[in-house]
Amino acid sequence: MIELVDPLRSGDRRALARLLTAVENERSGIDVALAELYPHTGHGWVIGLTGAPGTGKSSLVTELAKAYRKQGETVAILAVDPTSPFTGGAILGDRIRMRDLSGDKGVFIRSMATRGSLGGLARATRDAIRVLDAAGFDRILVETVGAGQSEVDIVRAAYTTVVIEAPGLGDDVQAIKAGILEIADVLVVNKADRPGVDSAVKALRTMLELGHPASREQLVTHHGKLVQSESLQPQHSQDIWIPPVVRTVATEGQGIDELLAAIEDHRHFLAEADRMKRLEAQHIQMELVDRVRDALVKQLFAGLPTSALDDIVRQVQSRAIDPQTAVNHLLAFRPVDVAK
Amino acid sequence: MTASGIRVLIAKPGLDGHDRGAKVIARALRDAGMEVIYTGLRQTPEMISEAALQEDVDIVGLSILSGAHMALVPRIRQEMDANGLNEVSIIVGGIIPDDDIQSLQEMGVAAVFGPGTSTEEIVTRINELMGARQA
Numbered sequence: 001m002i003e004l005v006d007p008l009r010s011g012d013r014r015a016l017a018r019l020l021t022a023v024e025n026e027r028s029g030i031d032v033a034l035a036e037l038y039p040h041t042g043h044g045w046v047i048g049l050t051g052a053p054g055t056g057k058s059s060l061v062t063e064l065a066k067a068y069r070k071q072g073e074t075v076a077i078l079a080v081d082p083t084s085p086f087t088g089g090a091i092l093g094d095r096i097r098m099r100d101l102s103g104d105k106g107v108f109i110r111s112m113a114t115r116g117s118l119g120g121l122a123r124a125t126r127d128a129i130r131v132l133d134a135a136g137f138d139r140i141l142v143e144t145v146g147a148g149q150s151e152v153d154i155v156r157a158a159y160t161t162v163v164i165e166a167p168g169l170g171d172d173v174q175a176i177k178a179g180i181l182e183i184a185d186v187l188v189v190n191k192a193d194r195p196g197v198d199s200a201v202k203a204l205r206t207m208l209e210l211g212h213p214a215s216r217e218q219l220v221t222h223h224g225k226l227v228q229s230e231s232l233q234p235q236h237s238q239d240i241w242i243p244p245v246v247r248t249v250a251t252e253g254q255g256i257d258e259l260l261a262a263i264e265d266h267r268h269f270l271a272e273a274d275r276m277k278r279l280e281a282q283h284i285q286m287e288l289v290d291r292v293r294d295a296l297v298k299q300l301f302a303g304l305p306t307s308a309l310d311d312i313v314r315q316v317q318s319r320a321i322d323p324q325t326a327v328n329h330l331l332a333f334r335p336v337d338v339a340k
Numbered sequence: 341m342t343a344s345g346i347r348v349l350i351a352k353p354g355l356d357g358h359d360r361g362a363k364v365i366a367r368a369l370r371d372a373g374m375e376v377i378y379t380g381l382r383q384t385p386e387m388i389s390e391a392a393l394q395e396d397v398d399i400v401g402l403s404i405l406s407g408a409h410m411a412l413v414p415r416i417r418q419e420m421d422a423n424g425l426n427e428v429s430i431i432v433g434g435i436i437p438d439d440d441i442q443s444l445q446e447m448g449v450a451a452v453f454g455p456g457t458s459t460e461e462i463v464t465r466i467n468e469l470m471g472a473r474q475a
Contacts, residue, residue, distance in 0.1 A: 093377075093380075
């Protein structure tokens with residue numbers, strides 16, 4: 001994999017595509033390549049876009065990409081779609097709506113299946129974003145269906161998160177239930193030419209007036225369950241970013257300028273008062289916790305003979321020990337125990 | 341290798357606007373555990389080749405009902421070769437006269453599937469192609 005690093009840095013699209021595959025498949029040697037690429041990351045602005053199916057995410061991403069291209073910026077799109085839990089296969093259809101972008105060498109589109117591996121998706125996405133970043137793209141748009149925790153996790157790798165709604169998808173309680181509003185830096189009501197747009201916008205505004213729980217960085221901390229002594233109450237009102245609500249009709253290109261401006265505003269907000277530095281530090285901390293957790297679990301089970309695991313399962317099943325005691329046994333397990 | 345991780349691009353080159361067949365195949369391949377990138381209608385050879393490159397697919401499946409296969413397929417193969425995708429197999433489905441099948445195979449098409457082909461047959465052939473590449 002390491003041999004792909006130099007071609008990637010000099011703009012070889014094939015090398016880029018193959019590195020992305022290596023990231024997805026956790027191919028051997030990818031760690032070394034990623035380590036080599038890491039110093040070249042931190043340049044691209046990562047924008048996460050999420051929303052329920054049918055809200056028009058792909059169309060909106062296409063319009064955003066076109067607008068950035070007009071400004072002379074290069075764009076990478078990472079379109080994440082669910083893997084079927086039954087067959088492990090996936091149909092990745094986002095390119096259908098991105099037809100307008102083909103033929104432009106300043107755009108690179110990659111479809112990615114979630115592959116359902118626990119925690120693996122967040123990691124693969126973060127690494128894929130890094131590969132695209134190191135390839136030098138100015139804007140990295142990560143699109144995902146906002147339907148579960150793993151999707152929300154993906155979005156947390158972004159600097160600016162756009163949550164997309166559409167009229168007629170349910171009342172405001174749905175929006176609250178979905179739990180993705182809390183992660184929004186910018187809210188979009190797409191399909192704004194449809195009936196019900198005013199009530200959708202009003203519902204979102206009301207939600208925001210009820211109090212956006214806290215500023216973004218504190219939310220990240222909160223959801224990442226990293227205990228910090230920082231008060232959740234912001235000291236000054238100007239410390240809080242209130243997500244703007246933007247109306248768009250993606251298929252007509254309407255409202256795209258406003259969306260672009262809202263994303264830029266958020267970028268400027270983060271640029272002030274070290275906010276970006278703090279956000280990035282929190283991203284890194286979350287990622288390290290995730291990775292250490294994965295590594296420890298892997299390490300523990302790698303050293304554990306299946307017979308030992310079967311034995312503990314039997315003990316729990318026969319009510320001899322409870323699950324938490326079993327966990328303590330597992331954590332205390334040393335390979336020598338088997339030899340005895 | 342198992343089906344998981346096999347990436348297939350399904351594209352409709354040319355002008356015919358009937359993609360039910362392509363969608364049926366896309367679904368069958370997904371059910372066989374493959375990742376299918378579906379690009380939609382009216383794709384040019386350049387678009388197909390570029391999508392195959394970006395998505396780093398193992399197989400490109402073309403659905404052609406318009407009768408223009410003898411013109412389109414060689415251009416797609418050329419574009420793909422120019423992109424360094426020599427190892428990526430092309431399979432073709434659609435309405436292809438028997439006389440053309442051999443010519444297509446000579447152009448480097450790995451398999452041609454006419455009407456009535458079972459989806460199992462296509463899955464099997466793709467697995468064979470992948471197996472041959474692994475060896």
